[in-house]
Amino acid sequence: MAEFAYDIRDLKFILNEWLDMEEVFGLDKFKDNYGMDDVDFILNEVYKLAKEVVSPINKEGDHIGVKFDRGKVEVPPEYVKAYRFLQENGWGSANESLGSETIMPLTLYRAYNEMLIAASPALMSYIKLTTGAANLIYRFGTDRDREMFVENMLNGNWSGTMCLTEPNAGSDVGDAATRAYPTGDPGIYKIKGTKMFITGGEVDLSENIIHMVLARPEGGAPGSKGLGLYIVPKVWVNEDGSLGEPNDVTCIGVEHKMGLRASATAMLSFGENDNCRGILVGSQPDGEGASKGLAMMFHMMNESRIGTGHNALAQMAAAYYYAARYASERIQGRPFTNPKEGRVPIIKHEDVKRMLIEMKAQVEAIRAMIFKGFYYLDIAEHGGDREKSARCQGLAEILTPLIKTYSSETAWQMIGQAIQVYGGVGYTEEYPVSQYARDVKILSIWEGTSFIHAMDLVGRKMRMKGGASFSHWLEDRREFIEKNKNREGFGIEINNMEKAYNCVLEIRDLYASFYGSMAEKARLIPLYAPRVLICCAQLFAAESILEQALVATEKINAIDPGHHDYAYYSGKIAAARYFVNNILPNVYMQAQVIKSADKSALECPEEAFLVS
Amino acid sequence: MAEFAYDIRDLKFILNEWLDMEEVFGLDKFKDNYGMDDVDFILNEVYKLAKEVVSPINKEGDHIGVKFDRGKVEVPPEYVKAYRFLQENGWGSANESLGSETIMPLTLYRAYNEMLIAASPALMSYIKLTTGAANLIYRFGTDRDREMFVENMLNGNWSGTMCLTEPNAGSDVGDAATRAYPTGDPGIYKIKGTKMFITGGEVDLSENIIHMVLARPEGGAPGSKGLGLYIVPKVWVNEDGSLGEPNDVTCIGVEHKMGLRASATAMLSFGENDNCRGILVGSQPDGEGASKGLAMMFHMMNESRIGTGHNALAQMAAAYYYAARYASERIQGRPFTNPKEGRVPIIKHEDVKRMLIEMKAQVEAIRAMIFKGFYYLDIAEHGGDREKSARCQGLAEILTPLIKTYSSETAWQMIGQAIQVYGGVGYTEEYPVSQYARDVKILSIWEGTSFIHAMDLVGRKMRMKGGASFSHWLEDRREFIEKNKNREGFGIEINNMEKAYNCVLEIRDLYASFYGSMAEKARLIPLYAPRVLICCAQLFAAESILEQALVATEKINAIDPGHHDYAYYSGKIAAARYFVNNILPNVYMQAQVIKSADKSALECPEEAFLVS
Known part of the structure; x- marks a missing residue:
């Protein structure tokens, strides 16, 4: 290999x-x-x-x-x-x-x-x-808490987990049934319940595992607002920091998964013997039974949702690099334009090049989009200028669902294409790409499914602050187009960007009108949300890689074709053009479909989906 | 499960x-x-x-x-x-x-x-x-040969294989290095060479395996035209039909594959001890060293290529049926339009319904397209009216690449979506859908990769008989549109069909112009061929399911809503509308991209794809 x-x-x-x-x-x-x-x-x-x-x-x-x-x-x-x-x-x-x-x-x-x-x-x-x-x-x-746990988690002595999902509460985490009961010890609760799909929930990496568990305290309201957050160590940590007794957390089993097979996905039972203790994080339920457990978890979620999109990106990129190198080494067939010539590496075939540039364009555009997101988060979290930080926070929040979903959904397609470049051997486990296909599929599900993010976009992000954040986001796109309208050599690309931008504007206004007539239009909101997300993501990804290509154009004009960076810069320009001219036009079609507001999905009777 | x-x-x-x-x-x-x-x-x-x-x-x-x-x-x-x-x-x-x-x-x-x-x-x-x-x-x-082999293969006593691929000859089967040497016995040759990716190449299903092997005889021309076809039994069959000596066919190993793991994919060595005998099928090489081995194999290929598309369809359909039933049983979340209502089966959620109808529409449209292909083959092979048979043969040949490629490529996406409907559990091997994803991926590769079929379409099928067959095919589409132009209740759909049809016409003419100016345009032919294939496939699939929906409309008008077939017929109509209004618009976008003739894929330097 x-x-x-x-x-x-x-x-x-x-x-x-x-x-x-x-x-x-x-x-x-x-x-x-x-x-x-x-x-x-x-x-x-x-x-x-x-x-x-x-x-x-x-x-x-x-x-x-x-x-x-x-x-x-x-x-x-x-x-x-x-x-x-x-x-x-x-x-x-x-x-x-x-x-x-x-x-x-x-x-x-x-x-x-x-x-x-x-x-x-x-x-x-x-x-x-x-x-x-x-x-x-x-x-x-x-x-x-910090003193007792954080350092040992950062230095590798202990590992950590997040425990949200339960057998009957997945996407709908608010239905969690795990409970927390007070003990005589203030701040310490007895935890009882079952959590599943816990990454690293039980594993022999280190001497202790610190579980962060969502559970409903006594007096907690129903639904997500009633959930509290608890630190539940696998082994109890004594006052002096030494390890004490096992804390009644039992691993019932691990999932047999399609991929990520070295990542232990555990089902955990807390308090089988009524002896599982957790430390409350944050305050007790207020007068209305509300705790801030889920809000605390979600506070970390922007980063980890962008992180999930980034994870998908890393995997599709790796598969692409393997496929490209294989294509440059594997000799097969003759050039279409000159079939009498000798056999050539398959990278010489137009279609293999097309598959490679499609992967390259998606990888580099998505990577650019993601790093814009990380940049916004850096400024939002640590910036000195409050106004700018707030604006960056808003922009990061808009990008979060786009990145999480577009990257994880695209990765499945692109890694499928990497297998295709390899041909038959790509389907074998001797070569690395099939493992990436298996490993990556979970990423469109965990940290919120693709649909949850589509709804986050159209239901929350497009509307937050009265739509101001989304307007800022759109203004930035408009500004990019205006600024580069007369940019030499990129007329076609900027024109395509503008068409796509106008599509997104139309979609935004259409969605506003849905909210304006909920009686008739409510069900169109979730129905077309995933398409809206794709349009916004492709517009932003296209701009990000095109912006990079403009930088690359300046750089390449200053060097000779023999320069070691020449291929990199021209590849960046070609990939950006490919994305804008071959992938982005999807937005026009999606906009048309959204506007057509076809309701056949809703009209189909449920029984028509079921066979026996 | x-x-x-x-x-x-x-x-x-x-x-x-x-x-x-x-x-x-x-x-x-x-x-x-x-x-x-x-x-x-x-x-x-x-x-x-x-x-x-x-x-x-x-x-x-x-x-x-x-x-x-x-x-x-x-x-x-x-x-x-x-x-x-x-x-x-x-x-x-x-x-x-x-x-x-x-x-x-x-x-x-x-x-x-x-x-x-x-x-x-x-x-x-x-x-x-x-x-x-x-x-x-x-x-x-x-x-x-028939007497000695066929009956025992049909009744389960023996199994059979097709041996084309070699370690250095996959898509380019003409580069096969396996040789056939004459023996003293006329019609019997010694076979020597290595074949790989042989489904059932070695397996304990039966007492003998009959390999159909492509090999180059002495005096055979280079390339595919020099290949002959040989019957190579694993165990030699005596004159009286009894089993004789083992025939020097050695299984060197089996592939460890991503899926289809119970299907043995073998590497076979023929004649390691110079003692492998094969029976020539057809005649010896002619004066120019040409044999008809590959032509004979390809004669069977229309059926087996449509069969490969059919295989993909069966798998995506099975995954869809599992996902739909799971969605009707899995309780999670509350309706978007009425969040205060109780929890509902996820099939009630608009996005789950959208995913299901997308699968249903693809499955039923592709199935309709495939069965049209089988119908054409039945008439072509066994019809009494020569002219009609010839026309059906031409239509089947056009459909072959569309079915093989569109079905196998779509299956990967749709089974990915079936996993998405399941959520986290779909990623585990306890549920059936992840296995279908793993099993199905090979189908876009074997029996000719997607690209080979795209080139078959634009290079051969669109041009055969001076373009007459493809014109017949287009006439049939035109006729469907004309005939149904005033069909009540389907105005939007027929309008969309006509737009897509016009796109395909434009593409056909554009491709004719490429062939007319090969000096500049040659490389665009392979570059955009896969998009041309998608357009033709989606147009035909849309028409096929819409034609079914018209039948269903007549049927449903004659029954009560309480009739046991009511849901089936209304589901068919909804699925057809979904396909035509939500999937088919992709053709407009593809046509636009093809016409733009962007060359960034070709312009990207090869080194830009390679990292080290």
Whole structure:
């Protein structure tokens, strides 16, 4: 099997040549620790780790999977080593942790993290969840909670999980049935219930696992507003920080999944023996039975939802790089334009090139979109200018559903295409692409399904602050078009951008009219929401890669064709043109379909879907 | 796990209410053996077999897979039983065999066969290959060959394979390096070479395996025209029909595949000990070194390529039926239009309904398109009216690439959507849909990749007989539109059909202009071929399901809403409208992109795809 390889050049372009990283590194939070000088060094170091430490365990992990035996879960031993290596050496949770001295800008952290995810998505799921749990405690816990838990989670001693889903409460988390009962000890509750689909819920990576559990306290209101948040360690942590008794958390089993097979997805029973203790995070239910458990969890969600889209991006990118290299080595067939010529590497065939540039365009456009999102989050979280931070926060919130859904849905198609480039061997497990297809599929489901995000867009993000945030977002698009209207050599592209922009405007107004006549139009809102999301995502992705292409055009004009960066810049320009001229026109069609408001989906009787 | 279920009602509709099966059953070949009366009986019987005999082994087969040990391959024992059961009881190869008294019309055979494929794609691959090999011998072999091989293949005693691909010759089969050397015995050759990706190449289903092998005889020209065809039994068959010595065919290994894991995909070495004998089919090389081996194989290919599309359809249909039933049982969330109402089955949610009708529309439109193809093949092969048969042959040839490619590519997307309907549990192997996703992916690759079929369409099918066949095909589309222009209640749909039809006309003319200026335009031909194929396929699929909906409209007008067929007919009408109004508009966008003739894919330097 070919060695793992990744487009570190594109990551360097994003940080060194495209985003305003001077601004980010200049923020108070980062300026003493990081600067432009660190970018290449960090990326180079991690690329080595991705190749030498992480990617070698990926296939084996898929092959062996996790082993469940009497409540215990084992991952392949190489996973334990790699997990601890990354956490202990400062390449893991600490860099994304609010509680860490060395927290990096998301833009920087995520650039190197992308290569590690691509090298082993299953391994990195453990680190991601640990980061998330630690950040929850850091942000909402007491000083004592931080002291007792956070450091041990960041340094690899302990891992962490998020426990939301239950057998009867998935997308509808508000129906969770897990309960929290008061004890004599204030702040300490007895937890009782079952959680499922818990990534890393039981695993032998470390000596303890810190579960962040949503549960309903006594007196808690029904629905999501009544849920509280609890820290539930697998092994109780004594006052002095030492490990105490097991905390009555039982792993009932693990899922046998299509992919991510080295990532343990556990079903957990809390309090089977009425002896599971949890530490309340935040306050007790108010007079109306409301707790802020879910709100606290959701506070972390922008980042982890963009992170899920980023995870999908990393996987489709890795599959694309493997496929492209295979295409340059695999000899098969003769050129269409000259069939008498000798056999050629398949990359010479027009259709293989088309498949490759489609993957390249999607990968680079989605990556650009995602890093805009991380940039907005960096400014929103750590920026000094309050107005700008608020605006960036709004923009990040709009991008979140676009990134999460468009990236995860596109990844399934693009990795399918990577298999197609390989041909028959791509379908075998000897080559790496089929594993990516299997690994990636969950990402359109977890952290909120694609539909949940489509509704988040049309129901919340387009309407929040009376529609002001979405108007800002649209203004930015308009401004890009105006600014580049006379840009030489990109007339066709800007014209296509403008058409797509006008489609999105029309859709926004159409949706406003739906809300204006709910009696007749209400059901059209969810029905067409996924198409609205695709339109917004493709418009933004197209602009992002086109903006990069404009930078690349300036750069390429200053160098010779023999320059080592020449191919990179011309590839960027070609990929941007491909996206704008071949993918973006989908928006025109989607707009037409949305406007037609066909109701056949709603009119079809339910029984017509069912066979027996 | 839910029991296997299938839409037998739609299959009955196709044969009893839509296609002119009176005409087919009236053909000389069939009229003494089959009639309209048999349709329901046969479909009902096989549906029982699919549920009771075939589907129960499907998951286990995936789980256990095939076992390779020292040259021998074992399938799970239930596969041996099921294979023999179907073949011995007349539900297998015999009904599709030219050499069988009881050959059925493809329309009838394939209708019941679809349920068996859906129940276990891996099992049915063995039967399909055996049929193909037997039909090759029947059509091109001598009387002696037929006598020695065909009967034993049809009755389940022996199985069969097709051996085309080699490690260095896949899509480019003309580069095959396997050789055939003359022996003292006329008609008998020594075979030497390696074949890979051979479905059923080694397997313990029966006492012998008859390989149909492409090899180059001495004096054979280079390229595909020099390849001859040879019958190579795994165990030599003596003059008296008894089994003789092993025939020096060695299984080197089996592929570890993403799916179809109970289907043995073997690598075979022929003549490792210089002792592998093959029987020449057809004549020796002519004066120019040409043999007709590949032409003979390709003669069977229309059917098996449509069959591959049909295989994909069966799998996506099965995944859809599972997903729809799950959606009707899984309680989660509250209605968007009435959030205070209680929790509802997820089929009540607009987006779930949208996903289901998208699958339903694709499934039923593609099925309709495929059965038109089988109908054309029945008339072409067995019709009495020569002119009509020739026309049907031309139409079937045009449909072949559309069906093979559109169905297999769409299946990957639709089964991904079936997983999405299930949510998290769809990603686990406890539920059936992830296996279909894994099983189906190979179908866009085998029997010619999607691109090969796109080129077959634009390079051969659109141009054969000076473009006359494609003009016939277009005339039929035009006629459908004209005939239904004033059809009450379908004005929007016919209007959309006409727009799409005009797009395809434009594309046809554009492609003619490419051929007229090859010096500049040659590379656009392969570059946009896959989009041309999608446009033609969606136009034809839309028409096929809309034609069904017109029949359903007449039927539904004659029954009460309480009638047991009411839901079926209204579902058909809704699905047709959905396809025409929500899926078909893709053709307008594709046409626009094709006409734009953007060359960024070609302009991107190859090095820009490669990372290291």
